[in-house]
Structure formats: C-alpha cells, structure tokens
Amino acid sequence: MKILDWYILKRYLFTFLMMLLLFIPIGITVNLAEKIGKILEREVPFGAVAQYYLDFTIYFANLLFPIFLFLSVIWFTSKLANNTEIVAFLSSGVSFWRFLRPYMIGATLIALLALVMGLYLAPKASKGFNQFKYKYLKNNSKVIQTQNIYRQINDNDYIYVSNFNPVTKVGRNFSLEHFEDNKLKYKISANSIKDNDSIYRLTGYVKRTFGDFDDTIETARRKDMAFEFDADDLTPEEYIAETLQYGELTKFIEKERSRGSSNIGRYLVVKYKKWSIPVSVFILTIIAVAVSSIKRRGGMGVNLAFGITIAMVYVFFDKVFGVMAEQSSFSPLVAVWFPNIVFGILAVYLLYNAKR
Structure with a gap:
C-alpha cells in the first residue's frame, strides 16, 4: 500500500471508531437516565448492570453500524475536500477509481467486522439484553402477559x-x-x-x-x-429470533416452517439482515465519498445535512419494508434487500457524476 492508501485508510478507520466512541456513550447515558429509577428500586447488582450495558453496546452498534460508518466517511472526506487535498490527489494523476481504493479496503474490514457481529456476537448480546430487560426492567405482570x-x-x-x-x-x-x-x-x-x-x-x-x-x-x-x-417453542417470537446464531437460526426457521408457523417472515427478516448489513457498508461508503468529495460553498455542513437526510431515508426504507415482511405476505428477501438495491443504484449514479 502506498502513502495515499495508508493516509485515507487510517482516517477512515479512526473517524469510524471515534464516531462509535462518541455516540455509544450518549446512547448509554440516555438509556441509563431512563432506567436508573427501576435499577435502584429493584437493587439490581452492579455486575448485571455492567453486563447489560456491554450487551447494549454490541446490540446497538450492530443495529446502527451502517449509519455510523456513513456519517464518519462524510465527515472526514468533507474535511479532505475543504482542505483541497482531494484536488491535489486527483491533480497528481491519481484517477478517481484509484482514490476510491483505500475506502473499499476500509469498507471490507468494517464489513467483515459487521458480519462477525451479526452472525455471532450480536445474538449473544441480544439474548443478554432482552433477559435483563425482562428480569429487571419490566413488571412481572407485563412479562408473562404475552x-x-x-x-x-x-x-x-x-x-x-x-x-x-x-x-x-x-x-x-x-x-x-x-x-x-x-x-x-x-x-x-x-x-x-x-x-x-x-x-x-x-x-x-x-x-x-x-x-x-x-x-x-x-x-x-x-x-x-x-x-x-x-x-x-414457547418463547415470544420477537425475543427468540434475535438471540440465535446463524446456524441455530437456520435450523430454527426450518423447524418452524415444517410446523406451519405464521411467523416465518419475522424470522427470515432477521436472517437476511445478517448478510445485508455488510453489503450496505460498501454501498453507503460509495455514496458518502461521492457526496462529500466535492468542495461546496456551504462547507461540511451541506455535506452532513445531505448525508443525514440520506441516512434517515435509508432507515425509513429499512424499517417500513421490514415491518411489511413481518406482518404480511410481503417477501422477506425483497424487504431486506430492497433498500440496498435502491441505494446501490443511487451509489452508481452519484459515483458516475462525482467521477466526471
């Protein structure tokens, strides 16, 4: 790897890490402020609280992985553009595709991390997260009245x-x-x-x-x-699917399908998202680079505003189609991959114009 690759890759990974370290403590603080009354009232052991927030961190980091990545890429790429560094790179004879290479290397590393989290770490964290919530944070009457x-x-x-x-x-x-x-x-x-x-x-x-x-x-x-x-077999459907690792989830879905379960759509949405999130890392990285690599008169604020808008639309698509698949006969495969398809087309269009 050359100096340009290392320079961009380090900024890519460092900014993404800083974004996680910035937003996750905020999420923990907000959640703790909401739950502290029940935690003190029920005298929850400190070890259980610490484990809960470790699971909370993994659970929500996996859930918001693409958004954190998207905003971090827009942030540091906009800084490169405002400092005229991108113009210097391209003026030196580096093609836009060559400029994009370290971003793709970084996206590959993040996608692999997202894949490992989705297949193995997030299910375990989800199980601990939900068990703590049912055991300590909900009234017993609410827990059993499923x-x-x-x-x-x-x-x-x-x-x-x-x-x-x-x-x-x-x-x-x-x-x-x-x-x-x-x-x-x-x-x-x-x-x-x-x-x-x-x-x-x-x-x-x-x-x-x-x-x-x-x-x-x-x-x-x-x-x-x-x-x-x-x-x-008796556990509430919303609770069980998220807590199973990929192999266990696949077997569970096959067993439920043979029993004629009406909740197959909900389980398949969870399964397909384990693969769609890593793919979305590449799509959102390309969109973020295409949007923020151009120096704009409004500076970083314009790029961040545009990026946040795209992120909100992506989350909206993801949630709406996920709910449709869970509560109707809408195909779970289409529901999960439709946002990636739409934003993949947008990524190609924006990349083509940014390259020009």
Whole structure:
C-alpha cells in the first residue's frame, strides 16, 4: 500500500471508531437516565448492570453500524475536500477509481467486522439484553402477559399456553392435544408448566383419554414429563429470533416452517439482515465519498445535512419494508434487500457524476 492508501485508510478507520466512541456513550447515558429509577428500586447488582450495558453496546452498534460508518466517511472526506487535498490527489494523476481504493479496503474490514457481529456476537448480546430487560426492567405482570401461544409441534400434537415467561421459563394454562386420523385421542392440561432442563413439571395435571364409549381421566397435583418441544417453542417470537446464531437460526426457521408457523417472515427478516448489513457498508461508503468529495460553498455542513437526510431515508426504507415482511405476505428477501438495491443504484449514479 502506498502513502495515499495508508493516509485515507487510517482516517477512515479512526473517524469510524471515534464516531462509535462518541455516540455509544450518549446512547448509554440516555438509556441509563431512563432506567436508573427501576435499577435502584429493584437493587439490581452492579455486575448485571455492567453486563447489560456491554450487551447494549454490541446490540446497538450492530443495529446502527451502517449509519455510523456513513456519517464518519462524510465527515472526514468533507474535511479532505475543504482542505483541497482531494484536488491535489486527483491533480497528481491519481484517477478517481484509484482514490476510491483505500475506502473499499476500509469498507471490507468494517464489513467483515459487521458480519462477525451479526452472525455471532450480536445474538449473544441480544439474548443478554432482552433477559435483563425482562428480569429487571419490566413488571412481572407485563412479562408473562404475552399473546396466546398455539403451536403444532409434530404431525399429531398441538400445544397451547396462555402466557409464558422467557426468564423463569414458566407457562400458564397449558394444554396438549393429541390427534390420530383427525380424531382427538387424549388431552393433557395443567395450570402451569415449568421447564427444568427439557423435563417439564406440570402443576394441576389432568389427562383425559377419549374412548369409543367412555373417557378415562388421570389427575395429579404435580407431574414431571418429557415432551417433543423445548422452551424456545414457547418463547415470544420477537425475543427468540434475535438471540440465535446463524446456524441455530437456520435450523430454527426450518423447524418452524415444517410446523406451519405464521411467523416465518419475522424470522427470515432477521436472517437476511445478517448478510445485508455488510453489503450496505460498501454501498453507503460509495455514496458518502461521492457526496462529500466535492468542495461546496456551504462547507461540511451541506455535506452532513445531505448525508443525514440520506441516512434517515435509508432507515425509513429499512424499517417500513421490514415491518411489511413481518406482518404480511410481503417477501422477506425483497424487504431486506430492497433498500440496498435502491441505494446501490443511487451509489452508481452519484459515483458516475462525482467521477466526471
């Protein structure tokens, strides 16, 4: 690498790091100011709070990775343009494509980091982030009052739980119905069900077996049983998808698809975003360079204003199409990649004009 490459690459990575170090403490401060009352009221251990904000940092850094990168590239490239350094580079015989090379090297490094975070680090952080929120920051009544969960766990068995606590792994008003040849053979019901390492403890157990002429009823105050489902099958959908690493998420989606789950779209959005975010790093880097490499009369303020506008539109597209895929039959693949396609076309157009 030549001096020009090192000069731009160091500025690229340093500005991006400074952007993270600037905005993440602000986010932590705002979040802590909002949550400090409940944390003190419930005497949350310091270690749990520290781990929560470590998970918070990874979770939101991964979520806002492209935006931080976009603003940082606009910031330092605008400074290069205002100091007439870009004019000096190009006047020395360096082509615009050659000038763009260190940006692409930096984008590759950041994209690899984003990929590792999305596939491995962010799911673990998301799990800790959500568990802390459910355990300490929400009232117990709000935690367990989730929507009714009705699932098909295999060809013959259907389960129902009126509500489920993902932290204590306790469900209320549980029932299991077993069918053979479209006829209900038996039904198990219980006031509560608790997961103890894949062995479930039923309280207020009742099993009714349906016969041709009469029924048999078995009752027990407490009964331990093994079932063909795990606690993840009872966990609220918004909570589980973000906490699974890529391989686990893929298997989970296949299992849910075989069960005819109505939430496949939500899971696929999470899966596809793990790959779309690294690609967006390259697209937004090109847009940022194309926008800010020209010296403007208004200085850096014009470039930053234009950059923030583009960032807001990108986030708007990402959120709107993500919600459409989660709550309708809209294709999750199209929803996740549509912002990248649109902004990829914009990147080519802006790059062509900036090159001219």
